[in-house]
Amino acid sequence: MATFTCDSCGKCCSSFGSFIAIERQMNDRDYYCRYSLTRDRFPVHVDAEYTDEVSERYSAPAGTGGSAGKRPCPFLCRKKDGVGLTCAIYATRPQVCREFRCYRMLVYDSSGHLSGKVIGAGEISTVDETLARLWKEKILSLPHAHPAGANDPVWVKTVTGILAAHRYRGDAVE
Template sequence: MVSFVCDHCGKCCTSIGAYIKIERQLSDRDYYCKNTITGEVFPVHVVPEFAEEIDEEVISGAAGSRSGCIFLRRNPAGPGFVCAIYPTRPRLCREFRCYHMVIFNARGEPAGRMVGRADIRTADPVLARIWNDEVKPLPSPTTPRSDPAWLERVCAILTAHGYRGEAVEGGTV
């Protein structure tokens, strides 16, 4: 098993983050938010460096016009994005994985990632062909992690062609 490693692209926060809505502001750094998919209400605490910026958006009403999560911010220390409520982020965010398997070539180098239910992201044309011809036709599970037999079957197909698939477990977003 390989560990999930977030590359801070922000795509998850612009998609699933759209379902995180502020219900009530408690202080300049504390809010009650709601996951509009599950109805779960949870408290969040904004890290100090983003508190004023988020507070201004909430007061001005700009928070409601965002297409993604209000707590997603550009990383001031480098490329990508960061979460302004990372230590108190909701379960939806803690459990999210944007890829479920890393596929390695014969040299042990990462050659692709399985995303979604059974899609692949790869620049390797041979791996793309194998995936489209042999893996895609398999009935896909609701979630790859929920069907170990499906993952074993996919790994066997990859191994037969000189690749190695490793399911992603743990890690933090």
């Protein structure tokens, strides 16, 4: 198994503002939020260095946070060193964020070079034309028995077997 490593790109949270809403500010660092898809309510605690940024965003008039369909999570902040993005509530982030992975599997070629990343339940990101064709012809249509898609152990075993037969190695991400 490969280990997921965040590279601070912020793509995961770039449209989460439509799903995570701040309902109430308790004090300068504590908020009650709601995840709109499940209606779950959860408390969060903002890291001290991002208190002002989150508070300003929360206090901003409605409609100033980007287009209605795609808004960043209200807790996605630019790192203080200016390189990349970070989660201002990482230690208290909700379960949906804890379970999220930008990719579900890493695919390596026969020489051990990273050739692709499986995103979500079945999409692959690759510039390797042979791998892209293999994925489209042999893997994309495979059924997922598990609701988490690529975390389905039968799917993972089938996919890694197909990849191995074509001289690739697939490492599922934990």
